[in-house]
Amino acid sequence: MDLSYGPEYEAFREEVRSFIETNRDRAPRPRTGLRAPETLAWQKLLIENGYAARTIPEEYGGYGAEPDILKSRIIAEEFARANVSSGLGGQGISMLVPTLLEMGTEEQKREFIRPTLHGEMIWCQGYSEPGAGSDLASLRTSAVLDGDEWVVNGSKIWTSTAHLADWIFCLVRTEPEAPKHQGISFLLFRMDTPGIEVRPLVDMTGVANFNETFFTDVRVPKHQIVGARGQGWMVANSILGNERDSLGNPDATLSRLNGLVELMKQETVNGHRAIDDPVLRDRLMQIQGRVMALRCNDLRVLSARLNQADARLARMVVKLQGTELRHELEGLAIDVMGEIGLAYQDNPYLRDQGSWQHQYMFFLGLIIGGGTSQIQKNIISERGLGMPKEPKYEKGQFAKAAG
Amino acid sequence: MEFGLSEEQTLLADSINRFLDEASSLDRVRQFVTAPETDVWSGLVELGVPGILVSEANGGLSMTALDAVIVAEALGSHTAPAPFLGSAVMAPVALQAAAKNPGDLLAALVAGEHRVGIAVGEAFAARVDAGITASSGRLSGKALFVLDYGADSYLVADGNANLYLVAADAKGLESRPLTTIDRTRRTGELVLKGVAAERVSDDPAVLRKALDYGRVILAADTLGAAQNMLDQAVAYANEREQFNRPIGSFQAVKHMCAEMAAHLEPCRALIWYAAHALDELPDEATLYASHTKAHLAEVGKFVAKTATEVHGGMGFTDLLGLHYWFKRIGFNRQMLGTPELLRDDAARVQGLVA
CATH class of the missing domain: 1.20.140.10 (Butyryl-CoA Dehydrogenase, subunit A, domain 3)
Structure with missing residues (x-):
């Protein structure tokens, strides 16, 4: 039984504390907008110092540190203790980025990870549907290949930040004849694509944190798929694991x-x-x-x-x-x-x-x-x-x- | 950083469990009810158990509270009849905290030649007609539900948190066993009329420390007993078929098991931490001991009821013997402080009681 983190880590804790003390005036106040200049500047500063996107490789816009559970934990503890913003979260950073690192092509990693980490590209998640909640794999939003494009039809629910998002990562059914877990694909597309309608969903707290999102003949370039056709369930499952742990x-x-x-x-x-x-x-x-x-x-x-x-x-x-x-x-x-x-x-x-x-x-x-x-x-x-x-x-x- | 059991501790758990599988099988436990001497304690003495919390200087093993917790968990798991709490935990802790070792009592405890029962309940929760007073070195009054009854001597607390040792055959001491719902433990009553006693301590911190240890140990006993009940419930639900399915495939049943596990599993880490605090974090020791015993009392009660229900009608029978674990958990809940008393204690320690 040894509850101490050890001298190397306590020294690291001191570094984090002194960073926070020196820079706390630059941190955005609570409820500052996601696209506000001070939000983006703070995020950039955190990444440069290794307090955000810490283990994401530099070539994709992260800090590039070796994974170290205790250091990540110390960072979280110290920012929480100081009550200072620990940078941007959201489903793009917490869920899509790790998935792309795992499953994405080199091109996708280069295109999406850096702007996502820096808050320049905001994402929403299109998983649940009105008819597919706990039984997510029964989802019915369809994507049919037409030439070089997927044509997406259907609807999603609980899409937080859909009204703000630039892009969506979305589970769609591409193989209607396959067993339900094997017929799903993982698509990425822009939220300003014609045919997308977002309607706010007010929750019991009185706030519209969620949305319903409708797709009518939304055309998505064929290559904007993560993993192979029909592998979307596997991709999505690694993301759900991340969410539950957090x-x-x-x-x-x-x-x-x-x-x-x-x-x-x-x-x-x-x-x-x-x-x-x-x-x-x-x-x-x-x-x-x-x-x-x-x-x-x-x-x-x-x-x-x-x-x-x-x-x-x-x-x-x-x-x-x-x-x-x-x-x-x-x-x-x-x-x-x-x-x-x-x-x-x-x-x-x-x-x-x-x-x-x-x-x-x-x-x-x-x-x-x-x-x-x-x-x-x-x-x-x-x-x-x-x-x-x-x-x-x-x-x-x-x-x-x-x- | 390392929060968990060491390799040696895992081996200790294995060896105690292996011994108890045989020595404290359900059949043996049933026999204890009619013939309260078993070879459980002598076997544990051979394994060195009474020396765990005794310093090497006093002839013991100088092990940690976490080691004692591991033993307690195994004892609870096997509903083992053994005077562990008094002779291996509370008496040695009190004697050493007070730096007293009359007649090399600690060596006799380690050798299993002497047993100490615990009569301290009157210091914090005296019932009607019970209570101990001291006057010029002599004790009078009544102690109820003495732990590990049938001992060679008793550690007795008076109303001012002073501690004394009283020989079981002391002049002026009358005693009798008291039957409780838990037949795996021996309890009794002491009536003292001007009994000569050896004062162990007049420092309330000594009683406090013995209570902290005792409470964590009882919580660990509950963890072992409750884990065993959960394991039995899961095995039964996977085996028993109704409506052409194992009943464990019904969410009504499997969710009962999930709820038991969800409440019980974090208790393991809580007890580890509480044990660690006893040895290493004196400022947190009492807070954790009180909360840990109170929390295990609540979770234990829930598991005892729910695991019995999963067994359906069989759970209610003597045939299965599940009630030995149910009653053991119940005993641990009431002894050395009920949950309400302990939570009040926790609030006091934090300065939350005006």
Whole structure:
């Protein structure tokens, strides 16, 4: 058991801290636009210093460092601690770039990775469809080859940032006769191509973070495909793995827990502080115990990664437990506030800019998105515990079986 | 950085588990109910278990709290009847924290020649009619649900967190066994009437340390027991068929198993950290010990119920014996502090209680 990162890494931590202290005035404020000059300048500075796009090869516009899990982690920890923007995220950088590095042609890597990393090319993801959610492989948006072009028809849903994006990476069915996992291809195309319509989808927080995106005879050059025809499912699966690993961040949860303790010290009912109410305090302590368990679990997963081992179950439970716990933590804050917990938007009694109400709902979205809690339980029981799969029905078979 | 078990620790777990597979099989556990002397403890003594937390200077092995946790997990997994908590954990920890070793008691503990029962509940949660008072070196009062009853001496705490050693045959001490739901553990009652006692410590930090260790050990026992129940549930669900399918293929059943695993797996890392804190991070030790035992009590309760349900009617029978694990987990929950008490403790340690 050795919890220290070692002197080499502590020296690196000092470097990161001093960079942040020297440059923090140049960092964009929260809610600065994705295309604002200060956003792009900050991203450029971070990449030049190895604090963003750290392990992406220089020839594709990254910093080109050797992968080092602890250094990446120290960077994340220090930017979070300083509450300074750690640069651009989004599905282009977090999902498409690693996929192109893995599966893209040399030409694609050169064309797309650099501008994506530098925030000059914004992407959206076209996976889910109204009829293909948890059963993503049943997607029906079609692409038919017509000469040198794919002709795309269909629709996608939950396409975050589609209204801002320059490009989309999109799963389409190209081989309608093949078994469903083998008939999918992974296309890249511009969002200003004729035939694309984006309609905002307002979520329960009142914000249109998502969209519905419709394709009518959208013509895409034939070579804008990642991997071979019919291999799109394999390409997409490596991306989903990335997404699941990135959800449920125990450091963020800890800082929310600290915020909740502060809130409970300040909120009073009949002159008594919430923290002095033994029932509320017990609920707080229950949540703290669970946060501590997940933080320790995170250390275990990290340590396994450092040793090239797979923490298996410890890794598989992170998304399920992390999102459910966050939702409960935010919910306790609302109960602590009583009626004030209902306040929203311009209400003058709002606490902490309404973040508790917003996050309570937002995390319900994360419980569902990126593989629902029920899908997570399938993964845990089938892959983690070795339990048998649910019998699968072919198309139309269930109605017949149900008689 | 390395957060996990070392190779030696994995080997330790293997050797303890191998021994207990035989010595503490379910059949043997059933026998313990009628004949409470088994060869489990003598076998563990031979493996060096009582020396784990005793320093080399005192004749022990100078191993870590994490090693003790590994043993506790194996004991819980096998619902093993053994006086580990008192004689290998709380007594040695208290004696060494107080720098006391009367009559070379530590050597006798390591050799398995002496057993110490634990009567400290009255220091933090005295029930009606229970409670110990000290007056000019003599103890009076009543201690309930003494752990590892049937010992040669008892570590007794009074209401002021002072610790004493009382010989089981001391004049003025009356004792009797108390039956509990968990037949794999021995508990009893001590009634003291002006009993001469050897004072071990008048420093509350000594009792605190013994409690921190004891709580982490009980949490680890629950982890082992709950993991075993989950493993049994998964094996049963994969085997048992209804509606022409293994019941484990129904999401209603497999999701119960996934929920058990999702709650239980992070507990393993929590216990590792809590054990590490006992040895290396004194500022965090009590906070982690209290939270770890409280959290394992909650998760253990959930797993005990859910794993039983996965077994359907068979889970409710004595035939399968699943109830030994269910009751063991229940025992661990109530002893050395209930979850509510421990969470209050955790809040106090952080200065959150006015």
